[in-house]
Amino acid sequence: MAYLQFSGQNIFDGTRFLGPDQVIITTADGTIKAIIPMADAGEDVQKLNGIIAPGFINAHCHLELSHMKGIIPEHTGLPDFILKIVNERHFPEEVILEAIVEGEEAMLAAGIVAVGDISNNALTAAQKQKGNLAYHTFVEISGWKPSIAEARFANALQVLSQFRLIEAAASLNPLKNSTNPLKSSFSPHAPYSVSSLLWQMMMPHFEGTTVSIHNQETSAENELFTKGTGDFVRMYNSMNIDQSHFSPTGQNSLPSYFPQLQKAKNILLVHNTTTSEADMDYANHLSKQHAQDLYYTLCVNANLYIENKLPPIELLRNKKSTIVLGTDSLSSNHELSILSEIQTITKHFPAIALEEMLQWATLNGAKALQLESQFGSFGIGKKPGVIVIDHLKNNQISQQSTVKRLV
Known part of the structure; x- marks a missing residue:
């Protein structure tokens, strides 16, 4: 089974920020498999400039x-x-x-x-x-x-x-x-x-x-x-x-x-x-x-x-x-x-x-x-959608921010 791996400036899991050194792993259909440290993720990570969050x-x-x-x-x-x-x-x-x-x-x-x-x-x-x-x-x-x-x-x-x-x-x-x-x-x-x-x-x-x-x-x-x-x-x-x-x-x-x-x-x-x-x-x-x-x-x-x-x-x-x-x-x-x-x-x-x-x-x-x-959080086995929000300013969403659905 193919897996997708995403990292960003931060990951929000539904309740809190996990930090910039984490990677979220999903299946191709968006099922959450794991959130692991960047050091354990290998090379096949999509590194994104923004906050990764549930849909x-x-x-x-x-x-x-x-x-x-x-x-x-x-x-x-x-x-x-x-x-x-x-x-x-x-x-x-x-x-x-x-x-x-x-x-x-x-x-x-x-x-x-x-x-x-x-x-x-x-x-x-x-x-x-x-x-x-x-x-x-x-x-x-x-x-x-x-x-x-x-x-x-x-x-x-x-x-x-x-x-x-x-x-x-x-x-x-x-x-x-x-x-x-x-x-x-x-x-x-x-x-x-x-x-x-x-x-x-x-x-x-x-x-x-x-x-x-x-x-x-x-x-x-x-x-x-x-x-x-x-x-x-x-x-x-x-x-x-x-x-x-x-x-x-x-x-x-x-x-x-x-x-x-x-x-x-x-x-x-x-x-x-x-x-x-x-x-x-x-x-x-x-x-x-x-x-x-x-x-x-x-x-x-x-x-x-x-x-x-x-x-x-x-x-x-x-x-x-x-x-x-x-x-x-x-x-x-x-x-x-x-x-x-x-x-x-x-x-x-x-x-x-x-x-x-x-x-x-x-x-x-x-x-x-x-x-x-x-929905709503990155619980293992859930399919909440994965989005990325970009153009942050001082760790806050700005008027220039946009959102994109990843899976």
Whole structure:
């Protein structure tokens, strides 16, 4: 069997740097065989000018919106962004499918190996079935009016069944698909878009699964729950959505909905731009009480694109939160690149060590999506993908850095 040997300026194994004098050995298909000292590796070593790391995990993406790249202007604010998504997302199916293929190709080129992908329909199913990337598909459910809860949930069940069919088909061809597994589960869209009745319908389906929810992406979300006023009320009015069923809780949105996630195994809170310290304390306490793993998903480029704000990353770090990274969609980002997300974080938070951010982008993301048995670290026998990141500056990723997939 042929083996590949790589060394670089450093090797990051998913949790820590191993130093520049190490060599990683893989089979031709990317299975990790060993990490050994350079002195024991012989001469057949590809010496690279960069950091070698496991493939990136994109923990939050909307691949089905790839056709909307550049359509929505920046800095609209979230409620107006949502209005534009609702009103402008309808394109001919062939255009959407072509953009899905291009979006996946862009992620492959960006060193991404696994994706937590939000799906409101099954248009991404055919591409996912090709097995180019591993996917956890979050079948997203929304519906603010109680009168549409039953229809929305029935539609979500149908979409989930379509993804479960391709998962079953993949399991019948283990040689082709064991490398890039497919999983799926239900996920509520956001606190401001799910009625109490719809919550009750989906809650039993959370048990033992990973659940993702858009959380506190804008201050308007907290205003809706504390006071019943603000830009989301304006958004509902413009969409002719009756709000009489909703009563403000007098609390921020997170404590208002979080108990309804208690059956989930893993919880991904996405965006968190206006999450307070008290909110974090509440979520951390309740998730521990229910033996859940809680992940805070950062999509900083999308936050800047939509609201021109950044999440409280230093507060999350001070709270010892488990952080993962996502790209959101091409409707709210210029590219589907985890490296670009790290570059933006580095620009605004230069004191955060690269070692820490790389763990967010690899092992943490794999654990969040329950894919750590294969992805996220250089464990012997795993096939996590091997990437190299170049053009470092002072042991940190620079704006000139690029990423390349090695295997």
